[in-house]
Amino acid sequence: MQTTYGPNVTVERVGHVAAVTLNRPPHNFVSVALMRSLADAFAAVDADPQARAIVLQADGKSFSAGADFSGPSETGSDAPAGDAPAGDASPGATPLYAEAIRLYSARTPIVAAVQGAAIGAGLGLALVADFRVASPEARFAANFVKLGFHPGFGITYALPRLIGEQGAALMMLTGRRIKGEEALAWGLADDLVPAEDLRAAAMRLASEIAESAPLAVAATRATLRAGLADRIAMQTDLENREQMILRGTEDFREGIRAVAERRAGAFVGR
Template sequence: MSLGSGKNAFGEHVTVQAGGHVAVITIDKPPHNHVSVDLMRDLADALDTIDGEVDLRCSVLQSEGKNFCAGADLVNRESAGGLGAVNPLYDQAVRLFSAKKPVVAAVQGAAVGAGLGLAVMADFRIASPDAKFAANFVKLGFHPGFGLTYTLPRLIGRTKAELMCLTGRRVKAEEGLPWGLVDEVVPLEDLRAAALRLATEIAENAPLAIVSTRKTMRGDLAAAVRAQTDIEAVEQGWLRDTADYKEGVRSVAERRVGNFVGS
């Protein structure tokens, strides 16, 4: 698919608008932009297409609605893909990390679970004051996924990553700013313009040099995420069969503290 200067659809919930040297990728999957294998595949297809467009040098990743991405849909969990040793959702996540060109995420509302993984996949995160980032897996009686046990410590350091992953607490945008979890906090009404401004600043530079420099600085990130998601999926596989996981799903859905028993 050639992007040109118009709006292009990638599946049901992803569109790309190309303007100048920047592509704007928009997720629109009401009500909370929950992850699914199809959504991640469509995003990866969009990034692959952008990589093939010589005129495009950087992308903005944004979402419609109240939340950037609220993670997996606990009501319809199968839509998120299998959680065994072979996980099609994580296959698509690795494709996202394999993209060649920089991505600036515009984050409002919740970036939770796999939604946090998606935000961390981007090179930069511009956030509105209402943005909240959470690795809430332990509250579900579950193990982190989407490569977060590799990418989050790499971004904010091991101690703060452990703090997020072992407490499941929500980190507000202003708190995440000095951590490096967020690069800029702007009013909600300015969020998309600020993300586009940063992407445009990047895209003003020489395209081959942008790709080359990013490749050097990110190193073998996609391969590392692949190896880590394989480990994460194994841990998720056995935890999914526990009573604590079933209780965790219930307790989160009911907005209460889980009554965990260690089995």
């Protein structure tokens, strides 16, 4: 049985594994509404006593190409006033980051199946998962500096925690795209499989988790991730302050134009 959360998120449980699918193809651009629906889906899985693991997957060419800056903001502090932060979010959280905190608060282990782009906030979404299974065609990037912008979605904490400070600094200060093979070598991906086997491989890993004693898995994961959601809340507050400053700069406007026109930005430092 498939359950729908908002227009772009579905959940279907197979045995003890819940397949949670983003279906905003081709690029699954991040929005407050999409992340809220996803957080609602995770909360529902947490409440299902038969669900022991999640596979997070996405329809389309990309896992998530991040925020779509070509139109009105769907992500930042200038989002519609009706998009209020969740009750357990940091008081200073933007609507998007309130949902990011909810995602990090999920109690069920998550395996992400990453095809194509996991860029910007899409990278942040991939980092929410405990494990990432990727195809060789996957591309991971924290491309914020290419936009004249500051990283967000808790990436400045989650990425160094996963691959170390040096690798994270390289990704964030250059905006470099990391291919699937390199992501595996860095520990950014935990398994690399052909694109046609991606979902099956993610399901196998999730099933392996689900086969273990559920109380022991839950307790062990809670210890491993103790304080993580709180730290993400603190970090997104810091990230948002820097983003608000940079949003008003000439470089940010140039970065948006440059990315849309597929060229290097002509940045001036103001």
